[in-house]
Amino acid sequence: MKFKSQAATILALLLLCATGSALAQLAGEPYIHDPSTVTFSDGKYYTFGTGGGGLISDDGYTWHTGAVRTGGGVAPDVIKLGDRYYVSYAVGGGGMSGGHASNVKIMWTKTLDPKSPDFGYHDVGIVASSDGVEDCDAIDPAFLYAKGHLWLSYGTYFGNIRIVELDPKTGNRMPGNKAVDVAIDMEATDMMYRDGWYYLLGTHGTCCDGPNSSYNFRVGRSRSVLGPYIDNVGIPLLKGGGKLVAAGHGRVFGIGHFGLLDLGDGVQKFSMHYEADMDRSARSVLDIRPLLWKDGWPVGGDNFQAGTYEIESERSGFALELAVDFVRINTPRRGFGPPPGGPPPAQPQAGNPSQPAATRPAPPPAGGGFWGPPTGPVTPIPDQTLEQDSAVWPAGNIGVDLLDYMIRPHQKWTITPVPDAGGYPGSPYFKIQIAGTERTLAATADGEVIAQAAFTGAPEQLWRIDQLTDGTYRIMPKTVPGSTESVALTAVGASTPTLAKFDPKSDKARWNFRKP
C-alpha cells in the first residue's frame, strides 16, 4: 500500500513535470506579436496583433485565430467606451526602411465579433503622427480612459513617448490638443489610473530577437496624466527611469505590450506577448498574468503553479484540512525532566489508549527533559505518513474545516491543472486533492465544500485560482451544482469554510498557498 502510494505520487510528479510548463501557459494557438489589450466582447475575449487579424477565446485560456482587424499596420490597442470598441493602430514608422514617419489611426466597431451583424469598422482618422525626422516615432498607441478623459500614449525608442487627448465621444483628437513628451527610451507604452496616480508603463530592452530579446515592462507614475512620470527611486522617465514590472522567466523570454485586464472584485490581470516561448519553437505568444500592487506600484504576478501546498486562510491563518481525527506523531516524550538537585516531576500521560498503537506516543524514556542536552544519540524523526494519518479517515466523502496547520497529510493539498477542462483568463481549471490520494475538494449543491472520495471531472470539482492584487488568492469552483451563482471559498468562521459571494473588501475569501 505504501509503495503503491509513493509510486503513484512519483508518477504524478513526472507527469506534471512533463506537462506542467505547457499547461501553465495559454492553450490553443496563442501566436501573436504586439497584442492589443485583451478585451471582452459579446461573450468572448479578443486581442489583435501586428499585421492584422488576431485571436479569440471563449474563456481567456484557450485561444484561436479568427479575430478580424482591418487597416493593417502595427501594434493596435482596443478600448470600449459606451457602445463602441475603439481600435488604434499605427501605419508606417518603426524604423521600417529606415523611416520613422508614421500615423496613428483610430476606428471603431460596435462589436469585436466578426460574425455579428453589428460588426464593422468605421474610420475615425489620424489622431497623431510623426514626420520621420522629429524625436518621435508615432507607433504603438495605447488608450487610457480616466476621470472622463480619453488619452493616448504612443512612441518608440526613436525619441520621445507622447500623450495626446482624444474625444471619448468620437475617438478623434481633441481640437487644439498639444502632444506632450513624457518618456524616452521606451516603446509599447500603456497607461493606468489608480488611487490618484497615473501610471505610464513601457517596454525597455530588445524586441523581436526570440530568446535573445530582453524586452521587459517598466513603470513610472505621476499625479498628472501629462507627467512628470517618476520611478521608484526618483528618476524621471524622461531621463530613462522605470521600475520593473515584469520580465521573462522560466521558459519564456521578453515581455512586451502590457494591457490591463480588470476583471473586477480586486482581480486585475495583464495581457502581453512573450518574444519567445521555448515550449513552442521560440515563437511569440500571448499570455495573461495576474497584476499585483505593492506600495503603490504595479508588480507582475505569476499564474498559479501546480504543486502541493498548505491552503491558509488569510482571515484566521488556519489551514484547510479534512475534518478528521487528529493523529499524534509518535516521538519519545521526555517531559520536564528533573531539575538540578530536585525531585523528578510527574510525566505526562502517554496518549489515548483508544488511539492505534502505531500512532500512540511512546512511553517517556528515563531521565532528561525536552529542553536539556540529550542523553543519547540525536536522530531525525520522520514525518507522519499518509498511512498513519489516513488510518482514522472514514471512507466516502469527508467534510473540510480550518485548523492550526500541523504539517499533517490531511492538510496537504496537491493542486493540478485539469487538461481539456477549459479555464479562465490566463489559467486552466485545477483539481485540488489531498496529496497522494483521490480525495478531491468539491462544491456541494447546498453551497458548502467537502472532499469527495474520487475525482470525476465534474465541474464542481474544478477550481479557478486567481491571484488578487495583494498577492493572496481567490479560489472559486467552476460551478455549484444547481446554481449559476459565482461563489468563492470563504472562511465564514475562523475554522469553518463555505462558499459565498466574493467580497473584495474582506479577508474571508483570501487564501495563501504555502509550501507544506
Added chain:
Amino acid sequence: MKKLRMILMLGTGVLALSAVSAVSVAQSAAPAAQAPAAAVAPSPGPGDAWPPAGGPNFAAPKKDGPRTIAPYFTPATAAPKAPDADGFLQRWLLLEPIVKPNRSNTVFTGTYVRSTFNTEYFPNQFTVLPHNGDKVTVAGKELAWHALDTANFDVKLYRFAYGLNKPTYGVIFWAVTVIDSPREMKNVRLAAGSNSASMWWLNGKEAAGLFDDRRMKMDDVVSPRLTLNKGKNILRGAVINGPGLSDFCVRLIDENGDPVKGITTSLE
C-alpha cells in the same frame, strides 16, 4: 516594435507583415537617412496644436532639408560651463562618428566592446585633448572634432551625426571633456548612461563600462569611488551603436548619490 522592423528590413522577419509592407504612402515615402532634399515646414510636434493649422490632420513625411545640430547643440564658449542642476556634464568635444557597422546591438559584449575601443582609430586616441576643428583620419575618412554645449541633460549623438550629415547607425563616437575641480575630491563616482554600449576613462584610467544592448538611462552604471584631482581632470568616453538613437549622459555624484558641486567643464 523598432527592432522587428529592422529584422524585416534585413530580410529575416518571421511575421506575416505583407500588410505592413504596403501600408501607406507615408511609409514608402519615408526619407532615406542621408538623402538631401528641399526643406519643408515642420510637422506638428509637442507644443503644436492639433490639427495642424491650414493643413491636413496628418503629418506628411518630412522631406530631408538642410540639416543642423540645432537646437540640440550650440558651440562651446571659452568660459567654463557648470553642469546642469542635476550635475550632468554638458560641454563636450565630440568626434564625428567612425563607421563601425553592426546590424544588432546584442553583439556588444564586454569583450567585444573592449576590443573594439582598444583598436587604434586615430593617433593618441586615449591621450589627446583635441581642439574644436581638429581633424583626424580614420580608415581614409577625415573626421572633425566639435566643441559643443548640449542643450539637454544628455548628449544626443544621433542628432549630432544627423545634423552634420554623417552616418547615424553602425557608428562609434569619441567624446572628451575637461572637468575643473576647485579641490581634490575623494569618493566621487562617475554615473553614466548610454545608448548603446560605452566606456569611460577618467584621467587615463578606466572608470566605467556599459556593455550589451543598452538604452540610455541616467545613473545606469556607476563607477567605483574615484578621486577628482584639484584642477583639471580629463574625462574620455566612447560610445558604440548599431541601429538606434545614440546618446549618453554623464554626471559625477557623491557618497549620497547627489551631484558633485563646484566643478565646471572646459575645453582646455
